[in-house]
Amino acid sequence: MSTPVVLVAGLHASARTATVDRLLEEHSGSVAIHHDLRAVTLDRVRRVVRDRTGTLDVSEVRLAHGCVTCTVREDLLPQLVRLAHTATLLVVDLWDSVEPRSVAEAVDCDDARDVLRLTSVLTALDAEHMPVDITRGDRLSEAGKQAARGDQRYLSEVLARQLEYATGLVLHGDDEEDAELSRAVLAHLAPVTPIHPVTALPRLTGAALCTAELAERVDPGTAQLPCDAQDDEITTVVWRRVRPLHPTRLFEAVDELVTSSVRSRGRFWLATAHERLLAWDAVAGVVSVEDAGPWLAALPEAAWETVSPARRMAASLDWRPITGDRVQHLVFTGPDLDRERIHDLLDSCLLTREEERAGPDTWARYDDPFAPILDLKEIA
Structure with a gap:
């Protein structure tokens, strides 16, 4: 029988x-494994294995190339398979800036599926730091949390992915005001993900997760995006339209859209990229715009069978007779956002009715400031 595996991600080791510690205490026979990546830029990783009684083993792992992928492939998976024969539960304590998706998909592989079954992905959050961390625009290297040589990611970017991919969030901290603010922020950023105190963790030894389904929760074409919401301190604004965006007008609006909100994401339709679903992903003033593949309406119907059921379902919900699944669906979250201003600004970026009537052949000739940078992570 396969051994359950739980991933625990989070920026803060505490x-x-x-x-x-709580998992080890609650599950007799459980074992935790952690890879300390502080020296990863020197191609060295420190592996610590422990159980409820204390440390069982500390080893230095030398890698051919210092990175998370190498660590998982060359050391974590073999160690999990080895420990699975005696452990009742395996807990993977991920380094500060490791995003759980890549590790989850590595664990949920054909070669290990008979031995390991991924049952939960938790992100542990420090209630005092989380509301500030999601607004921080500094790079991981500046905070001493990089996961590889040349790691250029931002701290807030990693936290957003840790939050949104997890199947459960664990809130740590004794201050009730900190916990209340954290819960309010999380209700906007990850509204359907359960939040647990450290003292009341969920059942973790059940059926295996499907990592393909986990990916669909966050991938642009199928993402479960937050809804319009507002409370005393935080606002989430949803903008949905079914007309294409003018590339120059949108580009000129990017700075205001990104700096006025803490987190924004979604999918959008640019007139000059009529066939392509574009992904918008921004946090703490840093925005990424990427090509996420074709709209379903741009594919021949025979090719739809190659697309996942979740993607076809998402497309069907957005479907219009002429435009198909092409849609503007962007979500912005931040303190006291001006919903009317965001809607007006984005509406002003849409093609006018006259421009829309000109059709895709004319749109394709527009100047497009996004064209040279669609393959880059950072555009502002």
Whole structure:
């Protein structure tokens, strides 16, 4: 029988350690494994294995190339398979800036599926730091949390992915005001993900997760985006339209859209990229715009069978007789957002009725400031 595996992600070791300690205490025979990546730029990783009684093993792992992928492939998976024969539960304590998706998909592989079954992906959060961390525009290297040589990611970017991919969030901290604010922020950023105190963790030894389904929760074409919401301190604004965006007008609006909100994401339709679903992903003033593949309406019907059921379902919900599944669906979250201003600004970026009537052949000739940068992560 396969051994359950739980991933515990999070920027702060104190919150992760409290969560892992609780899991080890509650599950007799469980074992935790952690790879310390502080020296990863020197191609060295420190592996620590422990159980409820203390440390079982500390080893230095030398890698051919210092990165998370190498660590998972060359050391984590073999160690999990080895430990699975004696452990009742395996807990993977991920380094601060490791995003759980790549590790989850590595664990959920054909070669290990008979031995390991991924049952939960938790992100442990420090209630004092989380509301500030999601607004921080500094790079991981500046915070000493990089996961590879040349790691150029931003701290807030990693936190957003840790939050949105997780199947459960664990809140650590004794201050009730901190916890209340964190819960309010999380209700906007990850509204359907359950939040647990460290003292009341969910059942973690059940059926295996499907990582393909986890990916569909966050991938642009199928993402479960937040709805319009507002409370005393935080606002989430949803903007949905079915006309294409003018590339120059949108580009000129990017700075205001990104700096006025803390987190924004979604999919959009640019007139000059009529056939392509574009993904918008921004946090703490840093925005990424990427090509996420064709709209379903741009594919021949025979090719739809190659697309996942979730993608076809998402497309069907947006479907219009002429435009198909092409849609503007962007979501912005931040303190006291001006919903009317965001709607007016984005509406002003849409093609006018006259421009729309000109059709895709004319749109394709528009100047497009996005064209040279669609393959780049950072555009503002």
